[in-house]
Amino acid sequence: MEWSEFAEEMARLARHLLEQESTQATLDEIAAAAVKLVGGCDAAGILALHKGRAVTLAACGDVVEKSDRLQGELCEGPCFDAASRAGGERLFRIADLNEPQPEWSRFAPAARDLGIGSMMGFLLYTRQEDFGALNLYSYRAGAFTAESETAGWLLASHAAVALASARTVDQLEHALETRHAIGEAMGILRERHGLSEEAAFDALRRISQHHNVKLRDVAHSVLAEELGGS
Template sequence: MEWREYAEQMARLARELLAQDSMQGTLDEIAASAVKLVEGCDAAGILAVSKGRAVTLAACGDVVRESDRLQGELGEGPCFDLARRKGGERVYRIADMTQPQSAWERFAAAARGLGVGSMTGVLLYTHEEDFGALNLYAQRPGTFSKDIETAGWLLASHAAVALASARTIDQLEHAMESRHAIGEAMGILMERHHLSEDDAFNVLRRISQHHNIKMRDVAQRVRNGRTSPA
C-alpha cells in the first residue's frame, strides 16, 4: 500500500463526508468509500446495536445486511460484539474465515455460506459517543492484513468525526424546523381564536403535556387542521 496516496485519498474523503447534506448520506458515503479505498474490500457496512438488536445503518454490498441479520439473530459475531463494545475492543480482524472461529462458531459457519473469506472492523467513535462499527468484507481469505487493518482505522477516524459533525447539523436543522412549525401553529391559533402570543404558546404546551406528544407534532396537527385548542 502506498501510504502517501492513501493519505491524499483520506483528505479527499474528509471533504466528501463533510459535504454530505444528511446523517444518512454521511453513513452511506462511509460504507461506499470503504469499498473504494480499502484494497480487496468487496462490501462494507455500518452496524449498530440498539437494545440488543442489530441495526444496519448503511450497507454497500448485498452480503452486509444478511451478515448483520444473522449476527442479530444468533446474538454473536465480530460486528455485533464490536458494536456493543463487548470486551472493550475497538477493532477486530479475521484473516481467514474458512478456518474455525472459536469465538463465533455459528456465525462463522453461516458467513462461510455467504461467501465471506475475510473480515475486519473498526469501532466508529469519538470521545463523546459511539456510532456503531464499520465492517469490511472480502470474498478471498487472507485479504485483510495488518496494514489494511490500519487503513481501516484511519478511515474510521475520519468517518467518526464526520458523523459527529453531521449529527450536530441534523440536530440544528431539526430544531430550526421545529421552531418554524411551532411559530406557524401559534400564528394560526392567534388568528383563528384571537389569542395573544403567550396564550397561543401555552395552548400548544398544554396539549403536548396532556396527550404526552412532542410540541412539534402538536404544531403540525394544528397546521394540518386536525387539532383544536378546545
C-alpha cells in the same frame, strides 16, 4: 495503493464527507470509500445496535445486510460485538473464517455459507459518543493485511469525525424546523381564537402534556388541520 496516494485520497475524502447534505449520505459515502480505499475489501457496511437490535445503517455490497441480519438473529458475531463494544474492543480482524472461531461458533459457519472469507471491523466513535461499527468483508480468506487494518482504522477515524459533524448539522436543522412549526401553529391559534403569544404557546403545551405527545407533533397537527380546512 502507495501510502502517499492513500493519504491524498483520505484528505479528499475528509472534505467530501463534510460536504454531504445528510447523515445518511455521509454513512453511504463511508461504506463506499471503504471498498474503494482498503486493500482486499469487497463489501462494507455500518452496523448499529438499537435497543439490542442490529440495524444496518449503510451497505455497499449484497453480503452486508445478510451478515448484519444473521448476527442480529444470533446475537453473536464480530460486527455485533464491535457495535456493542463487547469486551471493550475497538477493532477486530478475522483472517480466515474457514478456521474455527470459538467466540462466534454459530456465526462463523453461517458467514462462510454467505461466501465471506475474512472480515475486519472498527468501532466508530468520538470522545462524546459511539455511532456503531464500520465492517469490511472479503470473499477471500487472508485478504486483509496489517496495512489493510491501518487503512481501515484511519478511515474509521475520519468517518467518526464526519458523522459527528453531520449529526450536529441534522440536529440543528431539526431544531430550526421544530421552532418554525411551533411558531406557525401559535400564529394560527392567535388568529383563530384571539390569543396572546403566551396563551397560544400555553394551549399547545397543555395539549402536549394532556395527550403525552411531543410539542412539535402538536404543532404539526395544528398546521395539518389548518391546511385541511383551507
